[in-house]
Amino acid sequence: MTIPATTGPTATFPRGGTLPYWFARGLAHDPDAEALRIGARRHTYRELHERALALAGALVTRCGGRPRRVGLLAARSTDAYVGVLAANYAGGTVVPLNPQFPAQRTRTMAEEACIDALLVDAAGRAALGGLSDLRRHVPVVSPGDGSPLPEPLPVSPDDIAYILFTSGSTGRPKGVPVLHRNVDAYLRHVHGRYGFRPDDTFSQTFDLTFDLAMFDMFAAWGSGGTLVSVPPHAFALFRHFVNHHGITVWFSSPSAIALLRRYGALTPDAFPGLRWSLFCGEPLLERDAADWQTAAPRSHVENLYGPTELTISCSVRRWEPGSAPGASPHGIVPIGTLHSGLRCLLLDDAGQSAADTGELCVTGDQMFPGYLNSEDDRGRFVEQGGERWYRTGDLVRRLDDGTLAYLGRRDHQVKIRGVRVELAEIEWGLRQCEGVEDAVVVLVGETLSAFVTGAPCEAQELRRELLGHLPPALVPRHIHRLDAFPLNANRKTDRRELTARAAALG
Structure with missing residues (x-):
């Protein structure tokens, strides 16, 4: 594996790079430099590289050759970052899985990705109790299961680097394969x-x-x-x-x-x-x-x-x-x-x-x-x-x-009593109101409900002020104040949770 040196933002990189190539750039610059810090724990490029080679060798041994898809059931731990590298070092595709997700969701994603090996950290191992059927068909691989690889196995730019899952309109996870050449x-x-x-x-x-x-x-x-x-x-x-x-x-x-x-x-x-x-x-x-x-x-x-x-x-x-x-x-x-x-x-x-x-x-x-x-x-x-x-x-x-x-969003553009409504426009109008810091508007049936953060306020007063910015059809019937919006696992505003709250509040 040829490891190019880092030469700055104007460098001409070799074409056809892969994720291992991008880690190799840091490794080549200084193997003993700090690559990862988690709390007080510090890990060098050399350490992550050697641990990834050891885990990649175990994957190859347990899978009888290159793994095709490697599930990574892990939180943001050292083992998780090593696992990302190891899956690619072994010539496979990494499929990150969240230990905090419901077992059925994890099972669905693992089955759709057709994983043939599973890497876990402490959090992932604790989550395995609800995935006994998955464990019967997919080996859980540890570093001691085989000899370290001498170097990463070659991968092609047209190979899949990783598979992530996004939620579709039905709520069923949709698998998104991203090629090495894409990333x-x-x-x-x-x-x-x-x-x-x-x-x-x-x-x-x-x-x-x-x-x-x-x-x-x-x-x-x-x-x-x-x-x-x-x-x-x-x-x-x-x-x-x-x-x-x-x-x-x-x-x-x-x-x-x-x-x-x-x-x-x-x-x-x-x-x-x-x-x-x-x-x-x-x-x-x-x-x-x-x-x-x-x-x-x-x-x-x-x-x-x-x-x-x-x-x-x-x-x-x-x-x-x-x-x-x-x-x-x-x-x-x-x-x-x-x-x-x-x-x-x-x-x-x-x-x-x-x-x-x-x-x-x-x-x-x-x-x-x-x-x-x-x-x-x-x-x-x-x-x-x-x-x-x-x-x-x-x-x-x-x-x-x-x-x-x-x-x-196109799916946030709705019609209320024949009037086209953009939820982002209503949210903007609410942010113009005194004391409102931020706003999220959701639709339940044909009823608009808003959630706002900021200073305490009366819903009726907000609706009255909102009429100075928006037509009557765009004024939410219900306005609820929260100290903070709920966030999903990626620290993004959880609109699904707010929609569920609006439906429950009526």
Whole structure:
């Protein structure tokens, strides 16, 4: 395995890179540099590499050759990060599984991915009790089950690097296979854009079942930097945590900003060491970007956008502190421009090309080949101009400067008594009301319900004030105040939970 040295953001990388290649870059720069930090535990590139080779050898032994699909039932532990590398080192595909998910959901994902081996950490081992039927058919592999590989087995750019599962409209997980060449194209873009350095220290906030965790790992390791796992309790002492660990690259969902605001952490110049502050996974509000910029004044704040099917993120927009308030639709920072190697088209309600506003469809070298279950492809792709385009389900508008603004989900555009309603517009209107910090609007049947955070308020007064911003048909019948929105495993606002609450509250 040829290991190239890290030579900076302008380097010309060999074509056809794979995930092991990106770890190899950090390993080549300095094998004894710190690659991973979890609490007080620090691990070098050499240690992770050797542990991954040992576990990869065990996989090959137990599977009688290269494993095809390797399930990784693990939390954000050292064993989990080693497992990601080991599955690829063994020539296989890694399938991250969350030990906290219901056993039936894990079983469904493992069966659909057709895993032929399973790696676990302590949390994963505890979850095996509810997966006895899976254990009967799939070996649970430990490092001592075979001799270490002398070097990683070769993999092709057209091999599947990892499989992640997203929830479909039916709630059944949909398997998304991402090829090495898909993620390689993405990593080339981010390393070229950001110029990450060996002295950079990266946050890691996302569960390994969320594709944004792949950014954390391979942006850090591809630059020879250090990855620091951020535990949930760190947010209560966030300023100390970030500054103590010397984090220079922060990456999280925007929901983290609202959480830190409640903790009083977004004070001026609170995070002086941050160089890059990146947000993805849900809309980034202008007010949140501005507050974060105040706390990290020497940091570039960027809004990243993209579904798992387009490999981690596919567009980006830098927040400019001088941006005029309200310049963005619905108070949401635009999603910006597509990465090089990607192209887009917009579709109107009739499925025809639209000039300025419509559903965003994307094609290019980051687009995945299709779902594990081909039936899930139905309605998710469109053929146009001799090319296949992925339909994101997101509505966007071209701004005067040619960049894209996010308007909301297509399935969040509903009709109430014949009136077309965009939930994002109602949420924007609520944020204009006095005392409201943030808002989420859901539809139950034909009834609009809103949840808001911020100062205590009377629902009737909010509805009266909202009429100054929106037509009567867009004013929610029910408005509930919460101290904070519920978050899912990836620290994104859990809209499904809020919809269930709205239905229960009536």
